[in-house]
Amino acid sequence: MGCHDCHGGNPTQDDTQLAKDKSFKDAPKRAEIPEFCGSCHSDSAYMRKFNPNIRVDQLSLYRTSQHGQLLKKGDANAAVCTDCHGVHGIQSSSFPKSQTFPWNIPQTCGRCHANADFMKGYGIPVRQVDDYKQSVHARALFEKKDLSAPVCNDCHGNHGAAPPEVTSIAFVCRQCHPSAGELFSKSPHKQAFDDLGIAECEVCHGNHLISSPSDNFLAGGKADVCVQCHDAGTEPHQTGLKIKQQIDNFVASSEAAGALLATAERKGVEVSEARFKLQDASTALVLARNLTHALSPAEIEVSLEEGAKSLADAKTRGEGALREANFRRSGLIIATLFIMLLAAALYLKIRQIQAQSDR
Ligand code: HEC
Ligand code: HEC
Ligand code: HEC
Ligand code: HEC
Ligand code: HEC
Ligand code: HEC
Ligand code: HEC
Ligand code: HEC
Numbered sequence: 001m002g003c004h005d006c007h008g009g010n011p012t013q014d015d016t017q018l019a020k021d022k023s024f025k026d027a028p029k030r031a032e033i034p035e036f037c038g039s040c041h042s043d044s045a046y047m048r049k050f051n052p053n054i055r056v057d058q059l060s061l062y063r064t065s066q067h068g069q070l071l072k073k074g075d076a077n078a079a080v081c082t083d084c085h086g087v088h089g090i091q092s093s094s095f096p097k098s099q100t101f102p103w104n105i106p107q108t109c110g111r112c113h114a115n116a117d118f119m120k121g122y123g124i125p126v127r128q129v130d131d132y133k134q135s136v137h138a139r140a141l142f143e144k145k146d147l148s149a150p151v152c153n154d155c156h157g158n159h160g161a162a163p164p165e166v167t168s169i170a171f172v173c174r175q176c177h178p179s180a181g182e183l184f185s186k187s188p189h190k191q192a193f194d195d196l197g198i199a200e201c202e203v204c205h206g207n208h209l210i211s212s213p214s215d216n217f218l219a220g221g222k223a224d225v226c227v228q229c230h231d232a233g234t235e236p237h238q239t240g241l242k243i244k245q246q247i248d249n250f251v252a253s254s255e256a257a258g259a260l261l262a263t264a265e266r267k268g269v270e271v272s273e274a275r276f277k278l279q280d281a282s283t284a285l286v287l288a289r290n291l292t293h294a295l296s297p298a299e300i301e302v303s304l305e306e307g308a309k310s311l312a313d314a315k316t317r318g319e320g321a322l323r324e325a326n327f328r329r330s331g332l333i334i335a336t337l338f339i340m341l342l343a344a345a346l347y348l349k350i351r352q353i354q355a356q357s358d359r
Pocket of ligand 5: 105106109110113124125128129132137150151152153154155156163164169172199202207208
């Protein structure tokens with residue numbers, strides 16, 4: 001696009017003053033920018049000429065956002081289009097250097113949201129970016145370069161940036177974690193949380209600083225998330241303890257089987273078949289951990305029983321391998337003894353022949 005597409009004026013005129021003809025417009029003021037950008041971006045007939053797939057709802061979404069609402073009230077601190085996209089260096093968000101490319105977004109939002117001075121007076125935290133950077137999501141995005149991990153706009157929307165309402169948080173998380181969502185919906189927590197207005201995933205996992213969960217999050221664990229609401233000793237907490245016990249027991253047998261196979265491998269016996277069984281068992285464990293969201297020890301039992309069969313199989317194979325290793329070793333000892341005996345007999349025979357020839 002040329003300068004005149006946005007600023008007007010006559011691009012064929014060499015003289016600056018003459019170029020600023022009647023069509024020339026001054027640069028828009030901050031408060032006018034959304035309408036200014038929207039004058040093209042909301043015009044589907046115009047935009048379709050360039051790109052038939054581009055969305056034309058940015059301005060209307062923006063108006064519904066906290067940013068748009070604030071700007072409407074005359075607060076120029078609210079983000080406008082150019083804060084997130086730039087002015088003269090606007091790039092498509094699929095371009096890695098763009099301000100709106102996933103791994104640049106925390107910085108784009110953080111220019112305001114991580115700036116305590118700037119955000120003073122709004123009474124909202126300014127820790128979102130710092131917290132986010134320590135989360136599993138940031139680790140997946142920045143360390144594993146996993147572009148499917150969420151950044152600010154995946155949870156808040158690009159243009160309708162508003163804090164997700166309690167009821168929509170689950171929807172946000174479920175887009176990417178559907179099975180945890182489904183299991184949660186089946187659990188007694190769904191109705192109870194809805195009635196009490198409790199944020200469903202957030203209450204146990206947080207929002208910006210989501211860490212990698214472990215069995216320690218379960219009831220009775222070091223980071224027990226259940227005691228927030230269920231005192232130790234109450235029935236729901238007891239159910240939680242039962243679930244923890246099921247998982248702990250399985251982990252213990254699975255570690256024992258793993259150790260057995262490692263010993264057999266050190267002794268030089270091939271155990272790849274048993275390793276596959278162990279793999280099946282760990283899949284069952286992943287499923288069971290996911291199933292903790294349904295709060296049903298019975299369902300977890302079913303999943304772990306499948307895994308227990310694989311574990312038992314791995315164990316039998318591991319023990320067989322160890323027996324084989326021991327058998328091989330005793331075979332080796334017998335063979336060595338036999339060879340030593342043979343050598344001794346040979347030595348004696350040679351001595352005997354030498355003695356005979358000396359005579
Ligand atoms: C996509 C629309 C667009 C195009 C194309 C564009 N501008 Fe701008 N320009 C703006 C907006 C919006 C502002 C107001 C920026 C602000 O206030 O933050 C601006 C501001 C300016 C200003 C005021 C000083 C400043 O930087 O704030 C100048 C001068 C300017 N543009 C020159 C140009 C020239 C020269 C070109 C072509 C090379 C150009 N513009 C192309 C949208 C555009
Ligand atoms: C004169 C009309 C016009 C104005 C004014 C305008 N744009 Fe655009 N913009 C376009 C066109 C045309 C494209 C190219 C669309 C394409 O080919 O995909 C575009 C592309 C973009 C893209 C990249 C879209 C993509 O492909 O991912 C962004 C982001 C963008 N504009 C933001 C802005 C912002 C922010 C402003 C206001 C400062 C603005 N535009 C003002 C016409 C305009
Ligand atoms: C709070 C930051 C923010 C503001 C304000 C903002 N945008 Fe965006 N915009 C984004 C992000 C982030 C994306 C990239 C989304 C993605 O990854 O696909 C985007 C994408 C776009 C695109 C590409 C097409 C699309 O919708 O995916 C266009 C065009 C666009 N914005 C125009 C605008 C216009 C016009 C305004 C002002 C009315 C505006 N944006 C305000 C953050 C913002
Ligand atoms: C130019 C500064 C600026 C930028 C850039 C910016 N914001 Fe904001 N944002 C604000 C201000 C100011 C508020 C108003 C705070 C309030 O009303 O509580 C706000 C409000 C919000 C809110 C509502 C908070 C609440 O509870 O009221 C969310 C969510 C939000 N922004 C997300 C984002 C995201 C995501 C990005 C990046 C894609 C972003 N913002 C970029 C200035 C900015
Ligand atoms: C995994 C989803 C997710 C990501 C990623 C995310 N947020 Fe949030 N954000 C939330 C949830 C959930 C809330 C809380 C809403 C509530 O309790 O009503 C929230 C709240 C907020 C608020 C309101 C003030 C507060 O802290 O409660 C702001 C501002 C905000 N986020 C900005 C950001 C910014 C900036 C980023 C990127 C660094 C970001 N968020 C990344 C889910 C997310
Ligand atoms: C845009 C997709 C997306 C959204 C939205 C999202 N996540 Fe994630 N989440 C991921 C990805 C990708 C990973 C990283 C998986 C990995 O690399 O281990 C992840 C990891 C996690 C983990 C760690 C899993 C593990 O096994 O270590 C938890 C817990 C989690 N997310 C919870 C949430 C919650 C709660 C929300 C909503 C507030 C949410 N996520 C929103 C994509 C998403
Ligand atoms: C934010 C609060 C909260 C957290 C955290 C929480 N619960 Fe609950 N839980 C409830 C509420 C409210 C109910 C429904 C009322 C009741 O039965 O006590 C409930 C019900 C239950 C029930 C069903 C009880 C019944 O009799 O039907 C079980 C089982 C349960 N929770 C286990 C757990 C476990 C295990 C954890 C930790 C992984 C946990 N809860 C974490 C609030 C919570
Ligand atoms: C009552 C507390 C609680 C709630 C509510 C909750 N979780 Fe969890 N979540 C846990 C615990 C505890 C673990 C760890 C299980 C383990 O590793 O033994 C976990 C593990 C996870 C994991 C990693 C393991 C897996 O399942 O793949 C993800 C992802 C996850 N939760 C997402 C969610 C989402 C999405 C929601 C909302 C629909 C949610 N959680 C609601 C307690 C909760």
